[in-house]
Amino acid sequence: MNSNLSSLAHNVQTRLLGLLQLLGGTFLTFVEATGQFAFFTLRAISHVFRPPLYFRQISRQFVDIGYYCLPVVGLTTLFSGMVLALQSYTGFSRYAGGAESAIANVVVISITRELGPVMAGLMVAGRIGASIAAELGTMRVTEQVDALTTLSTHPVKYLIVPRILAGVLMLPLLVAVGDVIGVFGGFLISVYRLDFNAANYIDQTWKFLETIDVVSGLVKASVFGFVVTLMGCYFGFNSKGGAQGVGAATTNAVVSSSILILILNYFLTGLFFGAK
Amino acid sequence: MAIETKIQLKDVHKAFGRKKVLNGVFLSVEKGQSLVVIGGSGTGKSVMIKCVLGIIESDSGSIQIDGEETRGAIGKKRDAFLNKFGMLFQGSALFDSLPVWKNVAFKLIQAKHLPAKEAKDVAVETLAQVGLAPDVADLFPAELSGGMQKRVALARAIAAKPEIIFFDEPTTGLDPIMADVINELIVKCVKNLGATTISITHDMASARKIADRVAMIHEGKIIWHGRKDEIDHSGNPYVEQFIHGRGEGPIKMQIKRD
Ligand SMILES: Nc1ncnc2c1ncn2[C@@H]1O[C@H](COP(=O)(O)OP(=O)(O)O)[C@@H](O)[C@H]1O
Ligand SMILES: [Mg+2]
Numbered sequence: 001m002n003s004n005l006s007s008l009a010h011n012v013q014t015r016l017l018g019l020l021q022l023l024g025g026t027f028l029t030f031v032e033a034t035g036q037f038a039f040f041t042l043r044a045i046s047h048v049f050r051p052p053l054y055f056r057q058i059s060r061q062f063v064d065i066g067y068y069c070l071p072v073v074g075l076t077t078l079f080s081g082m083v084l085a086l087q088s089y090t091g092f093s094r095y096a097g098g099a100e101s102a103i104a105n106v107v108v109i110s111i112t113r114e115l116g117p118v119m120a121g122l123m124v125a126g127r128i129g130a131s132i133a134a135e136l137g138t139m140r141v142t143e144q145v146d147a148l149t150t151l152s153t154h155p156v157k158y159l160i161v162p163r164i165l166a167g168v169l170m171l172p173l174l175v176a177v178g179d180v181i182g183v184f185g186g187f188l189i190s191v192y193r194l195d196f197n198a199a200n201y202i203d204q205t206w207k208f209l210e211t212i213d214v215v216s217g218l219v220k221a222s223v224f225g226f227v228v229t230l231m232g233c234y235f236g237f238n239s240k241g242g243a244q245g246v247g248a249a250t251t252n253a254v255v256s257s258s259i260l261i262l263i264l265n266y267f268l269t270g271l272f273f274g275a276k
Numbered sequence: 277m278a279i280e281t282k283i284q285l286k287d288v289h290k291a292f293g294r295k296k297v298l299n300g301v302f303l304s305v306e307k308g309q310s311l312v313v314i315g316g317s318g319t320g321k322s323v324m325i326k327c328v329l330g331i332i333e334s335d336s337g338s339i340q341i342d343g344e345e346t347r348g349a350i351g352k353k354r355d356a357f358l359n360k361f362g363m364l365f366q367g368s369a370l371f372d373s374l375p376v377w378k379n380v381a382f383k384l385i386q387a388k389h390l391p392a393k394e395a396k397d398v399a400v401e402t403l404a405q406v407g408l409a410p411d412v413a414d415l416f417p418a419e420l421s422g423g424m425q426k427r428v429a430l431a432r433a434i435a436a437k438p439e440i441i442f443f444d445e446p447t448t449g450l451d452p453i454m455a456d457v458i459n460e461l462i463v464k465c466v467k468n469l470g471a472t473t474i475s476i477t478h479d480m481a482s483a484r485k486i487a488d489r490v491a492m493i494h495e496g497k498i499i500w501h502g503r504k505d506e507i508d509h510s511g512n513p514y515v516e517q518f519i520h521g522r523g524e525g526p527i528k529m530q531i532k533r534d
Contacts, residue, residue, distance in 0.1 A: 142367055142369055143366070144370075146326065146331045146364055148328075150329060150331075152386070152387035152436075153383070153387060272465045
C-alpha cells in the first residue's frame with residue numbers, strides 16, 4: 001500500500017518534471033527565436049544608415065514594389081470602394097434620408113484610414129513578401145549569399161537594405177494611388193448605379209476628408225511595407241535545407257506578415273484615433 | 277626565399293547545436309602552395325573553409341591569414357582580408373539574375389567600382405582563360421551546362437586576382453573528362469596568379485593533379501598530412517582506405533544520422 005503510494009507519487013513527479021521540461025524547452029526556443037529576429041531587425045536597420053548603398057539594387061526594388069504592384073493594389077481598392085458604396089447604400093437606406101452624404105463619408109474614411117493600407121499591405125505581402133522569401137531563400141541554399149561575401153559584397157547591404165527601403169518608401173505611394181482609385185470606385189457606383197449627383201458626391205467627399213485620415217493611412221502603409229519586406233528577408237535569409245526549406249520560408253513570410261499587418265493595424269488605429 | 281605561412285589554423289572548433297563538426301583543426305599553408313584536403317562527405321570540409329572566411333563563425337581556436345588573426349574581425353579589417361580571397365563553390369553559386377559577364381566581374385564592379393565597359397573586357401578576358409568564348413558573356417547561368425557553369429565560377433573566383441583561392445569540390449558532379457579539364461584550368465590559373473590555395477575534394481584523381489601537399493580530415497580533425505608523393509605510402513590506415521576507396525577499414529560510414 002505504502003510502496004504503491006510512493007510509486008504513484010514518483011510517477012506524478014516524473015510526469016510533472018517532463019511537462020515542465022517541455023514547457024521550459026518551448027519557452028527557450030521561443031525566446032531564442034525572438035532574440036534572433038530582434039537581432040536580425042536591428043542589424044538590417046543599422047545597415048540602412050551605413051554606406052555603401054547599392055543604388056542599382058534599390059531602384060530595382062522600387063520598381064518591383066511601386067510599379068509592378070500597382071495593378072493588384074488598384075484592382076483591390078477599386079472593388080473595395082465599389083462594394084463599400086453598395087453595402088452602405090443598402091444599410092443606410094433603412095433609415096430615412098442622408099444616404100447620399102453618408103455614403104461619400106463612409107467610402108472616403110474607410111478607404112483612406114483602413115482598407116487602402118490594409119488591402120495594399122496584404123496584397124504586397126502575397127506578391128512581394130513571397131517573392132523576397134523565395135528569392136533570398138534560393139540564394140541562401142545555393143550558397144549565393146555566401147558567394148556575395150567572398151566577392152567583398154555585404155549580403156545585408158546588397159540584398160536586404162534595398163528591399164526594406166523599397167517597402168517603407170513605396171508602399172505609402174501605392175496606398176496614395178489606391179486611395180484615389182478606391183474613392184473613385186465608390187463614386188462610380190454612387191453615380192452610375194445609385195443615381196446620385198456627381199458634383200454633390202465629390203463635394204461631400206472633400207468636406208468629410210481630414211488630413212489625419214490620409215496621413216494615418218500612409219503611416220500605416222509605411223509600417224506594413226517594413227513588416228512585409230522584413231519578414232520576407234528574415235525567413236528567406238535564414239532558410240535552410242533545399243527546396244522544402246524555401247517553400248517553408250515563403251509560407252512563413254506571407255502568413256506572419258499578414259497576421260502582423262492585421263495586429264499592428266489595430267494598434268496603429270488606437271494610436272491615431274483611440275485617445276478621444 | 278624565406279618560407280611564409282599564409283594560412284594557419286590552430287585548434288579550431290565548431291559545433292552546430294550538439295553536433296561537433298570541427299574538433300580541433302590544425303593546418304598551415306605556405307605562400308604559393310596548393311593544399312588539397314581530402315575526406316568523406318559530411319566530415320566538415322566545407323565548414324572548415326567557411327570558418328576561415330568567417331561565413332561560419334568558429335567557436336574557438338585561432339585562424340591567421342598572413343600572421344593576422346581573422347576570427348571576429350569586423351569592418352575595414354574584415355573587408356581587407358576578404359579582398360584577398362576568391363572562392364569556387366561546390367554548386368558554382370552563380371547569381372542567376374545576372375548575365376555571365378556580370379557574374380565574373382561582380383567583385384570588380386561592386387567592390388572595386390570599375391566602369392562597366394572595362395569590367396566587361398576583364399570578364400571576357402578571364403572567360404577566355406577558362407576556355408569560354410566571348411559570346412558566353414551575355415548568356416545567363418541557367419543557359420549553361422554544369423561544366424560551363426563550373427568554368428564561369430572559376431573565372432569569377434580568379435577575376436579579381438586574389439592571393440588566396442579556395443576550391444570546394446571543383447570536380448564533383450562532372451564527367452571524368454570535364455573534371456580533368458577543370459583540374460588543368462585550376463593548375464594553370466593558380467600558377468599564373470601565384471596564388472595560395474586550399475582545395476577540397478574526395479576525387480583522388482583531382483587531388484593528385486592539383487596538390488603540392490595533401491591533408492586528410494576525419495571526424496573534425498586533420499589526421500594526416502604530407503607531400504603529394506607521400507600519399508601512396510602514408511602508413512596511415514585511414515588514408516589507405518580512403519585513397520583506395522575500400523568499404524572495409526577504420527573509417528566507418530555513418531549510416532544512421534546522429
Ligand atoms: N549551417 C549549418 N547548420 C547545421 N549543420 C551544418 C551546417 N553546415 C554544415 N552542417 C553540418 O556539418 C557537417 C559537415 O558539413 P560539410 O562541411 O558541408 O561537409 P563536407 O565535408 O561534405 O563539405 C554536416 O553533417 C552538416 O550537416
Ligand atoms: Mg562540402
